[in-house]
Amino acid sequence: MTTLTGIFSKKETIVEEKTFQPKPYSNPYLVGLGLGLVLLAAFVIMGRGLGASGAASTIVAVTVSKVAPEHAAKNNFYKEYFSDGTTSPLKDWLVFEVIGVAVGGFLSGTLAHRTKRTIEKGPNISSKMRLIYAFVGGAIMGFGAKLARGCTSGQALTGGALLSLGSWAFMFAVFAGGYLTAYFLRRQWL
């Protein structure tokens, strides 16, 4: 009905109240094709793939060096993210890409009426516990992603398409880690 009113909207004023039901998610294979084309675009335009956790490293390194410059200068991990001093280290490809990810996600979610202030959780867990799990899981993943030199975007997707040995080993390890833990956390999700 909404499409019909869309076609005739030039002649008529809005006849019925529009409903804003969240639309169902798209076909996963089509989404995968789209995501693959985005990744391919990054490869052919930039000569590099996608990423996410790298931007977090840049932001953490910059923050630490602002708060404790001498401490950060002694650390080889933070040092990797400092630029030569002529430009800001935040002028970084991944930082700009990640800002785009937030914008793109918001656009897509809003167009499909899925943007909503809520907490995603299973039926058998309180909101407070879910948020504690979210923080702990995020911290564990932040640590793991740095150890692996990338996350699902930088290693699994990008390295996967480039057929990198380390990325494929990483990908299978992620699934293994997930499936080994899933049983113990089933109360959070099921």
Next chain:
Amino acid sequence: MMPYYKFDYFSFDFSLVVAFIIGIAFGFALERGGFGNARILAAQFYFYNMRVLKVMFTAIVTAMIGLFYFSWFGWLDLSLVYVSDTYLIPQILGGLILGIGFVIGGYCPGTSIVSASTGRYDGMVYLAGMFFGVFVFGEMFPLIENFYNSSHLGKVTLPKFLGLSHGMVVFLVVLMALGAFALAEWGEKVMTKKLQGDKQ
């Protein structure tokens, strides 16, 4: 000749504009896939919704085939596309830790950004946790630096490692993905039935 940036078609400053636009498309695709929602992502690990596997493998196969043909046609200099070095043991251990964090937190770094920007509080808290985890890693780095740099194999690709041609590996990965899709469709049917049975 591709990749354009490597052949100086545009400046570094413009590359940041490209980054922003590619990021928008990336975020848009992630949200369309349902990846701004922790329940959908976690479902992957209980076999009743295999969207993560389907989207990820379709994306990998699409980009992989694109790279292969563009390089074969001579449009793309594949050696100029950045492949990160393999550090086998840290990457496997990091992957295991990441998988554990995935099930506990419900997101991975990229998807948590989409989750947060579409209003999910758990996504925002997850992001804060991730920054904390990266900070802990940074502070611990002097202690784990040796391990972090261990089992360095250099730039190793599967064709080199398996001693097969690029095209052959592409073909095998496509076969594997098709097999995984068939298993995923079957697993979803079985698990959905089982979960419905449990609730009755």
